[in-house]
Amino acid sequence: MKTTISLIKADIGSIPGHMTVHPNILDLMEEEMDRAIEEKLILDAHVFNAGDDTELLMTHTKGVDSAEIHEFAWNAFVKGADEAKEIGLYGAGQDLLADAFSGNVKGMGPGVAEMEFEERPAEPILVFAMDKTEPGAFNFPIFRIFGDPFCTAGLVIDPSMHSGFKYTVVDVKEHKKIQMGLPEEMYDLLALIGHPSRYVTKYVHSKDEKRGITAAISTEKLSLIAGKYIGKDDPVCIIRAQSGFPAVGEVLEGFSLGHIVSGWMRGSHRGPLMPVPLEYSQCTRFDGPPRVVGLGFQLKNGTLEGPVDLFDDPIFDSIRQRCADITDFLRRHGPFEPGMLPLDEMEYTTLPAVLTKLQDRLEDWE
Ligand code: F6R
Numbered sequence: 001m002k003t004t005i006s007l008i009k010a011d012i013g014s015i016p017g018h019m020t021v022h023p024n025i026l027d028l029m030e031e032e033m034d035r036a037i038e039e040k041l042i043l044d045a046h047v048f049n050a051g052d053d054t055e056l057l058m059t060h061t062k063g064v065d066s067a068e069i070h071e072f073a074w075n076a077f078v079k080g081a082d083e084a085k086e087i088g089l090y091g092a093g094q095d096l097l098a099d100a101f102s103g104n105v106k107g108m109g110p111g112v113a114e115m116e117f118e119e120r121p122a123e124p125i126l127v128f129a130m131d132k133t134e135p136g137a138f139n140f141p142i143f144r145i146f147g148d149p150f151c152t153a154g155l156v157i158d159p160s161m162h163s164g165f166k167y168t169v170v171d172v173k174e175h176k177k178i179q180m181g182l183p184e185e186m187y188d189l190l191a192l193i194g195h196p197s198r199y200v201t202k203y204v205h206s207k208d209e210k211r212g213i214t215a216a217i218s219t220e221k222l223s224l225i226a227g228k229y230i231g232k233d234d235p236v237c238i239i240r241a242q243s244g245f246p247a248v249g250e251v252l253e254g255f256s257l258g259h260i261v262s263g264w265m266r267g268s269h270r271g272p273l274m275p276v277p278l279e280y281s282q283c284t285r286f287d288g289p290p291r292v293v294g295l296g297f298q299l300k301n302g303t304l305e306g307p308v309d310l311f312d313d314p315i316f317d318s319i320r321q322r323c324a325d326i327t328d329f330l331r332r333h334g335p336f337e338p339g340m341l342p343l344d345e346m347e348y349t350t351l352p353a354v355l356t357k358l359q360d361r362l363e364d365w366e
């Protein structure tokens, strides 16, 4: 039996402003999941939030891109958005860009990471969700986890990982994809994924066909779907760990820098990505800084045992402190780059509306 894991997320409203998800919304989503388990649509589920994003983690046997699963998630979000409107939450229904479901939730606003595989006898599953940033924010940790021997010792000393991994990268602007092998194409890969606003890591597979997929990341960009600034496309990721894949600790090591990402405050600023336990999954200072939460499970016949809150450990305190220090420094730049994003990345923010007002006053010069 092949198991599918679907992690589908949307910002359907939050409290206060864009800070965190209301407990009633999470309760409602849990009720929806329980009903779907009873009706045998899905095998298991876990509902959580990353900042203002509601995250639905589901296991089932219907494969990736299943219209049934996507429609169920869409309808759950619509119910959640109605409840959010009722309570008076901020941005209720924000990410639900379509009027009605049309076959696949991709391209309708929600973000999707999915993978299908034959379960190993013991199957560690890690899921990560970010808030106040963009899908390309996963490029850096994913590269470190699957491509950097200074992060993942197994690349050097585990014979089952020594031959490296296959990457799928998408160009989110031109809608193209490319497959590349690591380590042999590392420099070419970095030439793309070092530019995360455009080139986004979508999948990582083992080079051993039998092992199959190990990572899937959501790549939906709200602004490219809507053609204007809506909110940030806060991404999610699923990783299978251990036994020929990076160990859980090697995966977590990938998040140990607090690297600088785009999307903070009004989708227009750069900030350090702070790894936090669920308890601190709320964006506060300057609507941030950008955060990542991580949950760990063992999967057995589609049942999720867990979660373990992966960043709930004092070893991450020093990384969080560094993120706080970087936050102080970057915030002192105010509206200047690199605190604010470069002009071309501001295309889909509210800045162009301000700049248009000045167009008529611009005169020829020399
Ligand atoms: C960033 C984000 C927030 C909002 C900001 C303004 O991704 O969600 O920083 O952009 O709070 O929100 P509005 O325009 O809704 O007042």
Ligand code: MG
Binding pocket: 011, 014, 017, 018, 052, 091, 094, 231
């Ligand atoms: Mg929001």
Ligand code: MG
Binding pocket: 011, 051, 052, 053, 131, 132, 232, 234
């Ligand atoms: Mg968000």
